[in-house]
């Protein structure tokens with residue numbers, strides 16, 4: 498049986514992952530409305546990924562005899578200054594999620610719940626990858642020239658990245674792998 502404070506902390510992480518999905522969905526919608534179909538596509542795939550992160554934790558908690566709670570969520574921001582601003586926000590959010598996973602890991606090790614700590618290794622590795630990807634996107638936006646139509650030029654690049662991302666998600670089984 499999972500300890501109460503580990504269960505509470507996993508439920509908090511479930512909320513944060515689902516909120517991540519909603520935040521990226523709002524960003525995708527903004528990008529779609531503002532002439533960035535490639536970036537929108539990338540963000541829509543990111544939305545699906547975050548939902549899978551949430552679902553994995555729901556199943557894990559229920560499988561361990563805990564009770565996953567599906568929470569109410571605050572509305573995400575609906576408008577942004579620019580595309581670089583969107584990706585700055587994505588990076589800030591991913592850094593917050595990395596810190597949150599680390600906190601959860603620390604709770605598990607303090608409680609000697611090494612099974613959950615081991616399960617969280619997947620999330621720790623995933624966060625390294627996600628932060629790296631977003632930093633590289635921000636570097637590319639900067640190189641393309643944030644003020645000189647660079648983000649528009651970058652949009653083709655985003656469309657290609659979204660295709661690769663979607664294919665990787667499908668290969669991993671996507672949501673079907675965790676339902």
Ligand code: OFO
Nearest residue numbers: 517547550594627
């Ligand atoms: Fe990118 O946040 Fe989930 O883990």
